[in-house]
Amino acid sequence: MRSALKWSLALGALAVLLAAGCARKERGHNYIVRGQVVELPSPANGNLLQLHHEAVDDFVTRDGKVEGMDSMTMPFLVARNVPLRDIKPGDKIEVILHVDWQADRAVEITGLRKLAPDQKLDFRAAHPPGKP
């Protein structure tokens, strides 16, 4: 009886720890976004990637609203493990944009792949779902 109680307490504690760990890992949202590189990160530009990105229709803003994001040229933080060696200005790329409004690095590119040079990009306004 005592050892059964100990086990259930231990399993309960484990469940709580796992839940906390999972919640932390799954926080935020990943968007797949395509665009054209304008400027690579450098100390001179604050280590930010300037990207002319396509619209992100389902982008959720800091206040939790699905406002979408129009296509625009804007600076992005890039995670340290994302390789940029083969990337140069003018390249078309697809990125994983990780957005976690509770994080220090709230908006960050965490993955990147090069697209074919003839890949057509559409720099239109956003069409957020549920809005005319």
Ligand SMILES: [Cu+2]
């Ligand atoms: Cu933008």
